[in-house]
Every structure is written in C-alpha cells, then in structure tokens.
Amino acid sequence: MANTPQHPDEHVLLAAADWWTRLRDPHGAEASLEQWLDWTAQDERHLTAFEYVSAFGERLGTLDATARRQLLDEFAPPAAPRRRWLPLAAAAAVVALAIGTGFMLWGRLAGEAGAPTIYASTTGQNRDIVLADGSKVALGGASRLSVRFSRGERRVSLEAGEAYFQVVHDAQRPFEVVAGDITVRDIGTAFDVRRTGARVAVAVIQGQVRVAEPGNASTPGHTLDAGADQRVAWDPVARTLSLGMVTPEQAIGWRSDRLEFVDESLAVVIANVNRYSSRPVRLDGTDLAGLSFTGTVRTDEIDSWLRALPQVFPLQVNMGEHAVTLSVNAAARAVPSRR
Amino acid sequence: MKQADTMAETAIPHGHVASVAALFREHNRALLAFLQCRLGSLADAQELAQEAYVRMLTLEHPEQIDSMRAFLFRIAANLAVDRLRMRKLREAAPGESLEPEPELHLAPVPERHVAAAEQWRELHEALRELPAKTSHAFVLHAIEGRDFEAIAQTMKLSARMVRYHVTRALAHCRARIEEREMP
Numbered sequence: 001m002a003n004t005p006q007h008p009d010e011h012v013l014l015a016a017a018d019w020w021t022r023l024r025d026p027h028g029a030e031a032s033l034e035q036w037l038d039w040t041a042q043d044e045r046h047l048t049a050f051e052y053v054s055a056f057g058e059r060l061g062t063l064d065a066t067a068r069r070q071l072l073d074e075f076a077p078p079a080a081p082r083r084r085w086l087p088l089a090a091a092a093a094v095v096a097l098a099i100g101t102g103f104m105l106w107g108r109l110a111g112e113a114g115a116p117t118i119y120a121s122t123t124g125q126n127r128d129i130v131l132a133d134g135s136k137v138a139l140g141g142a143s144r145l146s147v148r149f150s151r152g153e154r155r156v157s158l159e160a161g162e163a164y165f166q167v168v169h170d171a172q173r174p175f176e177v178v179a180g181d182i183t184v185r186d187i188g189t190a191f192d193v194r195r196t197g198a199r200v201a202v203a204v205i206q207g208q209v210r211v212a213e214p215g216n217a218s219t220p221g222h223t224l225d226a227g228a229d230q231r232v233a234w235d236p237v238a239r240t241l242s243l244g245m246v247t248p249e250q251a252i253g254w255r256s257d258r259l260e261f262v263d264e265s266l267a268v269v270i271a272n273v274n275r276y277s278s279r280p281v282r283l284d285g286t287d288l289a290g291l292s293f294t295g296t297v298r299t300d301e302i303d304s305w306l307r308a309l310p311q312v313f314p315l316q317v318n319m320g321e322h323a324v325t326l327s328v329n330a331a332a333r334a335v336p337s338r339r
Numbered sequence: 340m341k342q343a344d345t346m347a348e349t350a351i352p353h354g355h356v357a358s359v360a361a362l363f364r365e366h367n368r369a370l371l372a373f374l375q376c377r378l379g380s381l382a383d384a385q386e387l388a389q390e391a392y393v394r395m396l397t398l399e400h401p402e403q404i405d406s407m408r409a410f411l412f413r414i415a416a417n418l419a420v421d422r423l424r425m426r427k428l429r430e431a432a433p434g435e436s437l438e439p440e441p442e443l444h445l446a447p448v449p450e451r452h453v454a455a456a457e458q459w460r461e462l463h464e465a466l467r468e469l470p471a472k473t474s475h476a477f478v479l480h481a482i483e484g485r486d487f488e489a490i491a492q493t494m495k496l497s498a499r500m501v502r503y504h505v506t507r508a509l510a511h512c513r514a515r516i517e518e519r520e521m522p
Contacts, residue, residue, distance in 0.1 A: 025486075027498075057509070061484060063482065
C-alpha cells in the first residue's frame with residue numbers, strides 16, 4: 001500500500017495531470033510544448049509520471065460501452081446523450097402515441113392521488129420513466145410497475161420483471177418498492193429489483209436500502225440492510241433473505257442489453273431471458289432447472305446463446321417456430337469439461 | 340511519384356542522419372508520451388512517431404532549422420491534429436460500427452472480465468469522492484471524449500475551469516486506483 005519508489009508522489013502526479021490536460025487543449029498546446037519538454041528534462045520522474053497518467057488516460061478512453069454508459073449515467077447525467085429520461089408530461093405524450101402501436105401499455109386509472117399509475121413494457125423493450133417526484137425508473141423487458149404516491153409515502157409495486165430505481169431522497173416521504181413478499185425501503189439510493197416469479201433479488205448500486213421480509217399482524221418481518229455492491233436475495237421456498245455481492249455491471253447490465261448472471265439457476269436465467277426473447281424458451285423436465293449458470297446473455301443475440309448452451313450443459317436445444325425447448329441430452333449426461 | 344524518385348536518388352547527408360538518430364535517442368520517449376496524450380492510443384502514437392522521423396530524415400534543407408527538437412515535435416503535433424480530424428470524420432460517417440465487441444457470452448466470467456469490473460468499480464468509488472462538478476467534467480472529457488470548449492458550454496463554466504476539474508480528477512483517480520493495484 002505504501003508508496004514505492006516508482007510510484008510518483010502526489011505533487012508530481014498533479015503536475016503530470018496538468019500537463020496532460022494542457023497538451024490536449026487544442027488551443028495553446030503548441031505554445032506549451034517547449035515548456036513541457038523543459039519540464040520532462042528537469043527530472044527523470046517527471047516523464048515517468050506523465051507516461052503513467054497518459055497510459056491511464058488511454059485506458060479510460062477505451063472502456064467498453066457498458067462501463068462508459070454507467071459512468072456517464074452516474075457522473076454526467078444530463079449530458080449522457082444515449083439515455084433520455086422523459087419528463088412525466090413528455091412520457092405521457094409518447095405513451096399516448098405508443099398505445100396505438102402496442103409499444104407500451106399504460107393504464108392510467110384516474111388522475112387523482114390514490115389510484116395507481118401502471119407502467120408496463122413489452123417483451124424485449126426497456127423503458128425509462130421519470131416519476132412525479134423526479135425519481136427515475138428504468139424498466140426492463142416484460143415488466144410491470146404500479147406507482148401510488150400520496151402525501152406521506154411513495155409506494156411502488158413491481159408486479160413482474162425488473163426495474164432499476166434512482167430515487168430522489170425525501171425524508172418526509174419514504175420510497176418503498178414492494179416486490180412479491182418483500183418490501184425494499186430506500187435510504188437515498190440507486191438500486192435494482194428483479195422479480196422472477198416469487199423469487200426477488202435486490203442489488204444496490206449506490207446508497208443504502210432496507211429490505212423487509214413479510215411480517216404478520218403481530219410481528220413485523222425481519223429486515224436486512226444492504227449498501228452499494230451488495231445484493232439481497234429472497235428465497236420464497238426457504239422464506240429467507242440472504243446477502244451477497246454484486247457489481248453494477250452484473251446488476252444493471254440489462255440496461256445495455258446484457259443480462260448478467262452469477263451462479264444462477266437455469267430456471268431463473270431462462271425466466272429472465274424470456275423477458276427479452278421473441279420466442280418463449282421452455283425448460284423440459286426439472287433436471288435442468290437446477291443447473292447453475294454464470295455468464296452474460298446479450299438480449300439481441302439470444303438465439304446464438306441458446307444454440308451454444310449444449311457446449312456447457314448436458315442439454316439439447318430444439319428451435320421450434322414458436323418456441324424453443326431445452327431438454328436433457330441423454331447422450332451427454334456427464335458434464336463436459338469447459339475447454 | 341516524381342518526388343519519391345528524386346528522393347531515392349538523393350542521398351541523405353550523413354550528418355543529418357546522425358542528428359535525427361540523436362533526436363530519436365534523446366527524445367523518443369517524450370515524443371511517444373506526447374503523442375499518446377494527444378491521441379489516447381499508444382499504437383497510434385508509435386505509428387505517427389515513425390512518420391515524424393521519416394519526415395525529419397527527408398527534409399529538403401535541414402541546415403535551415405534552428406531547433407531540430409522543436410521541429411520534430413511540431414511535425415508530430417501536426418500529424419496528431421490530422422489524425423484526430425480523420426477520426427472525427429470517420430465517427431461522423433454513417434453506418435460504420437465503431438465498436439466491434441466480440442463478446443463470448445457463454446464464457447463463465449473470464450478473469451479478465453472480473454479484473455476489469457473490479458477496476459471499474461474502483462474508478463466509480465474514486466469519482467464519488469470528488470465534487471460533482473469535478474467528476475462531471477472529467478467523465479465528459481476522459482470517457483466521452485469531448486473537448487474542453489464543448490464541456491465548458493454544457494456546464495456553463497470557463498474552459499479553464501473545465502481543464503482544472505479534469506486535471507484534479509485525473510490525478511485523484513490515478514492515485515486512488517494505483518494504490519489498490521499495489522500488492
């Protein structure tokens with residue numbers, strides 16, 4: 001951890017960073033060049049520090065698309081050109097247009113408080129929404145969200161699928177997401193909630209959330225607090241919450257068309273893939289459901305992912321016209337080695 | 340064509356070859372660092388440095404140059420400007436995919452991927468420690484590749500302030516990430 005001799009000290013590093021930005025400035029780079037050369041000639045460590053900063057700059061400039069988008073979303077939100085957060089009024093206008101095309105369903109029951117607003121997305125479509133309080137929601141494919149705001153609280157129910165919340169904190173009006181059995185209460189935060197049937201996973205990107213198990217009339221349920229890079233999973237069979245780790249990339253890769261899974265059962269993976277697949281994928285037989293999968297599925301290349309599945313699992317894929325069926329490959333019971 | 344022919348015939352004076360060789364020995368590292376800074380790519384930097392030396396060698400009247408070093412860097416700077424302009428044009432050209440990302444989605448999380456995700460998480464953490472304006476300006480420049488003038492307009496700051504924020508963030512992130520990379 002301590003500085004090593006080749007580790008440039010803070011002062012030199014700052015000077016190197018200063019030169020890096022100065023030389024990249026199209027106005028005045030020419031004039032600075034001689035001075036920069038003098039600076040590098042002054043001390044061996046100067047050029048070393050500069051090379052060091054320059055290499056870092058190159059790495060930043062060549063990050064992959066997902067990483068770039070994540071950084072822009074978090075640190076430069078209004079300028080991120082690829083992601084448009086529609087203000088509520090504009091969203092309503094777009095939705096009014098979209099209804100005709102079946103692009104997105106929008107059930108606005110009544111304008112008054114108390115009646116929930118329903119946001120839904122169709123298979124294969126992600127949607128960005130801005131709620132009335134300014135909180136942002138990115139809705140995954142085939143997902144449904146019911147929103148009910150009142151003076152004292154903001155209640156959102158994830159009825160199906162997945163949603164990523166960036167909540168505007170308001171101590172007077174807590175923000176709660178109900179997902180199946182459990183409730184997620186935000187404490188100033190960005191987090192992702194994914195529902196696969198009764199199974200729920202909450203991934204925290206930033207801030208903190210409190211996840212509550214279902215309680216009953218006499219005793220409230222247990223709660224579990226989770227912070228950034230933590231993940232809370234609700235197992236509906238064991239009826240327990242468990243805490244694990246997650247990277248933002250894994251949690252919200254779906255916003256960049258990548259579903260990431262870490263040690264997830266094939267049944268859960270397929271259920272989530274189905275939210276993006278043009279043809280439903282069915283698992284034939286319970287033997288397959290328990291297989292565990294780690295990796296990335298690109299939502300625009302689901303078919304090729306399915307075709308490649310037999311390489312890692314003892315199963316066969318039948319690509320039907322209206323559905324894809326995965327069944328046990330009797331000939332390859334033994335798990336093949338992963339080349 | 341004609342130029343190339345005459346060039347091949349004209350022997351480059353021996354003294355000039357020696358002085359270009361000396362330039363290379365003394366300043367090649369700085370030249371590469373300068374070009375990498377301008378272009379954000381060491382591979383491109385190496386290519387343009389080569390080109391700059393070739394141009395130095397084939398100068399018509401090298402004896403008229405005051406400072407060989409200054410001349411070499413000026414040639415390199417011009418080549419960098421051309422290269423950046425070319426890239427901009429290519430980016431603007433429609434229908435061309437800039438990022439062929441061959442990703443094996445079945446690979447069970449290769450280690451490289453995990454290491455990259457880890458570093459990237461650290462970058463997020465380092466940026467969160469900075470004032471919002473500082474990280475904002477930095478991300479727009481270093482990640483999104485916008486120049487200081489453009490950022491100044493969006494953020495309603497002077498270009499000088501933008502450069503200041505980017506400098507601070509760069510030094511901070513570099514130091515933070517390096518610290519953790521140390522064994």
